[in-house]
Amino acid sequence: MRADVAIIGCGPAGLQAGIHSSRRKASTVLIGKIQNSSLYGTHIENFFGSTGRTDGTEMLKRGLDQALSFGCRHIDRDVIGASMDGDIFRITVETGEEMECRSVVIATGIYRKKLNIPGEKEFLGKGVSYCAECDCNFYKGLKVAVIGNESLAATSAELMTKYASEVYWVSNDILADRNLVDRASGAGVKNIAGTPKEIRGNAVVESLLLQGGLTLGVDGVFIELGGRSSSELAMDLGVLPEADDSIKVNKNCETSVAGVYACGDITGEPWQLAKAVGEGAVAGHHAAKWAKEKRNDC
Numbered sequence: 001m002r003a004d005v006a007i008i009g010c011g012p013a014g015l016q017a018g019i020h021s022s023r024r025k026a027s028t029v030l031i032g033k034i035q036n037s038s039l040y041g042t043h044i045e046n047f048f049g050s051t052g053r054t055d056g057t058e059m060l061k062r063g064l065d066q067a068l069s070f071g072c073r074h075i076d077r078d079v080i081g082a083s084m085d086g087d088i089f090r091i092t093v094e095t096g097e098e099m100e101c102r103s104v105v106i107a108t109g110i111y112r113k114k115l116n117i118p119g120e121k122e123f124l125g126k127g128v129s130y131c132a133e134c135d136c137n138f139y140k141g142l143k144v145a146v147i148g149n150e151s152l153a154a155t156s157a158e159l160m161t162k163y164a165s166e167v168y169w170v171s172n173d174i175l176a177d178r179n180l181v182d183r184a185s186g187a188g189v190k191n192i193a194g195t196p197k198e199i200r201g202n203a204v205v206e207s208l209l210l211q212g213g214l215t216l217g218v219d220g221v222f223i224e225l226g227g228r229s230s231s232e233l234a235m236d237l238g239v240l241p242e243a244d245d246s247i248k249v250n251k252n253c254e255t256s257v258a259g260v261y262a263c264g265d266i267t268g269e270p271w272q273l274a275k276a277v278g279e280g281a282v283a284g285h286h287a288a289k290w291a292k293e294k295r296n297d298c
């Protein structure tokens with residue numbers, strides 16, 4: 001299969017890139033599974049124009065339909081390899097099928113680090129969250145625990161003091177920037193030294209049990225351990241990820257390799273829908289422009 005532009009990843013960044021690329025009349029293929037997007041199964045209330053709790057799964061389904069209506073093709077598979085041969089990129093999907101394209105957009109998102117303790121999976125969306133910035137408003141006047149050792153946990157805990165009645169920051173070894181730790185303490189965050197063992201509740205979260213037996217009565221548990229990206233694909237294409245695993249891009253969302261673009265969570269924080277679609281639009285626009293220029297050179 002051949003295309004001008006191949007987009008790896010079918011979350012909001014990839015779908016928006018697909019919409020912009022296909023509307024510029026570049027032949028565009030979207031590769032990936034919408035059900036693996038961070039947005040799938042969530043509810044959004046801080047995205048422009050969306051009022052109340054907008055269903056993330058519905059947004060993804062509508063976004064894919066929209067991209068297809070503008071002429072995108074969709075391969076509902078994972079990519080397992082990529083390579084570069086002069087001006088041409090080759091992408092291999094899990095079925096073994098190969099495709100050639102003139103530009104690539106990497107929109108593979110991040111994988112949020114898990115605690116892997118009982119209750120974490122069961123109470124996801126029912127008191128367990130991986131994003132204080134996203135879900136803070138749902139915990140007004142309630143008690144929450146923020147878990148993590150790094151600066152992300154410190155800033156999340158401080159943010160939560162503006163919403164929750166009580167904020168516990170649970171960590172076993174604080175590695176966060178000292179200024180951020182002081183700011184969190186100054187805002188009223190209570191530091192608890194310990195390691196989480198189990199999240200408990202009935203229909204929703206009711207408590208967090210720590211190793212050693214201490215139980216914190218909380219309504220919410222924010223797991224703020226950071227993220228990991230699938231940056232191996234970028235390396236296959238000659239793009240070196242940053243120390244934190246993100247991919248650096250310029251204002252056109254172009255990476256260090258000409259013809260390779262990246263957008264969304266994989267380019268770094270904030271891990272938010274608005275940034276993902278904004279960058280998706282820019283990446284799709286420039287990837288299509290690049291591919292069409294190359295097509296005319298041939």
Ligand SMILES: Cc1cc2nc3c(=O)[nH]c(=O)nc-3n(C[C@H](O)[C@H](O)[C@H](O)COP(=O)(O)OP(=O)(O)OC[C@H]3O[C@@H](n4cnc5c(N)ncnc54)[C@H](O)[C@@H]3O)c2cc1C
Nearest residue numbers: 009010011012013032036038079109134264265271272273
């Ligand atoms: C619980 C939760 C709640 C959230 N709430 C909010 C909120 O309220 N507001 C907000 O703005 N943001 C929120 N977010 C964040 C938001 O969902 C992300 O910022 C956004 O989805 C990022 O879009 P993306 O396209 O970069 O990545 P993703 O949506 O994660 O999509 C990545 C895509 O890449 C695909 N992919 C990965 N590897 C491969 C591969 N090898 N081959 C093919 N495809 C691949 C995946 O299958 C997926 O389709 C929330 C996230 C979570 C987890």
